[in-house]
Amino acid sequence: MKHEMAMTKNVRRFLGAVRELSQRGPGLEGMGLLGGEPGEGKTTTLAYVSNLVNGVYVRANACWTVTAMLAEISHELGLPRQRLKHPMINAIIGAMLIEPRPIFVDEADYLLRSTDMLDTLRDIYDMVPGACVILVGMEELAAKVRANGRFARRITQWVEFSGLDVTDAVTLAATVCEAQVGRDLVEHLHRETRGNVGRMVVGLSRIESLGKANGLEVVDLAAWGDRELFYDQSLRTKRRK
Amino acid sequence: MSGKKGQIRLKANPHSARQKAWQSMRILRTFTLPDLMRTTGEKKSDNIRKLAGQLAVHGYLSVADDWVRGEKGSYKRWSIRVNPGPLLPVVCKRCGQVLATKECKAPEEAGNV
Numbered sequence: 001m002k003h004e005m006a007m008t009k010n011v012r013r014f015l016g017a018v019r020e021l022s023q024r025g026p027g028l029e030g031m032g033l034l035g036g037e038p039g040e041g042k043t044t045t046l047a048y049v050s051n052l053v054n055g056v057y058v059r060a061n062a063c064w065t066v067t068a069m070l071a072e073i074s075h076e077l078g079l080p081r082q083r084l085k086h087p088m089i090n091a092i093i094g095a096m097l098i099e100p101r102p103i104f105v106d107e108a109d110y111l112l113r114s115t116d117m118l119d120t121l122r123d124i125y126d127m128v129p130g131a132c133v134i135l136v137g138m139e140e141l142a143a144k145v146r147a148n149g150r151f152a153r154r155i156t157q158w159v160e161f162s163g164l165d166v167t168d169a170v171t172l173a174a175t176v177c178e179a180q181v182g183r184d185l186v187e188h189l190h191r192e193t194r195g196n197v198g199r200m201v202v203g204l205s206r207i208e209s210l211g212k213a214n215g216l217e218v219v220d221l222a223a224w225g226d227r228e229l230f231y232d233q234s235l236r237t238k239r240r241k
Numbered sequence: 242m243s244g245k246k247g248q249i250r251l252k253a254n255p256h257s258a259r260q261k262a263w264q265s266m267r268i269l270r271t272f273t274l275p276d277l278m279r280t281t282g283e284k285k286s287d288n289i290r291k292l293a294g295q296l297a298v299h300g301y302l303s304v305a306d307d308w309v310r311g312e313k314g315s316y317k318r319w320s321i322r323v324n325p326g327p328l329l330p331v332v333c334k335r336c337g338q339v340l341a342t343k344e345c346k347a348p349e350e351a352g353n354v
Contacts, residue, residue: 004284005280075326
């Protein structure tokens, strides 16, 4: 197996959104939003993109205030600890002007509790050309932001992760599997896993083993037969009945 | 490589594969070796596997016990126990030695041996 990031539609859309925000024109808002249900690969994509663009990653929590948020961003930027908001934001802006980096805020639902936190983030990306803020949260985050027109106006890039489709499954098979997998088997895998990436990777590792063991050029559905693709496949079928 | 022979680098290179792997560990919190390779873009696993092993020896990572050795598609799962910040620790805070040392002993403990 090759452990590489499959460039699915979700990953491409998110990467494109971050690049557009970083290269936005003057006067445009620099805030983006990434939403989606759990298990759709948001965190893995976030880690990948954060490494690619050298982003600043912070995770919001229920106790966050403006001071706590600025302290967390300062800590991530390697700045000395300070007690007051004003010197902290100045230090952050100073550091970001030297090296503009996107800020990723995970669990951003907590930010919507206070407009001050969003205004402070806006101050940071307004003062630093090339900087942007990406809020990451569950699918409810997008609904909450939509309901509040004041926040929604600032979001210029919306990316909602959806489950993998068959085209993504083909991309995944071509990226991670060292054996060539037939289209019919990929469709079968996609149907059985219901688009779950983790299960697909397990299934593909088994398909690859079969292909290598039998010296098959292409592993298709006929070659695969009715073997199990992943550990609890039969249990899931029983439960559905 | 610059520096004196045996000199300890006190700060990791911010653009190295190890630093990227550390950032991924902090974001993912619980992860496998393929997760780290996928998110860092590394093609070979040796460097990252060694790093995870060293961090585990010095108590920064722990291994989840639901891992089944030898099962197809199953990998050792690590979780982060100590998160000292964005820069990859190079010197262990507990024993004061570089991460490459194979055991982590507090200085007084090491003195008694």
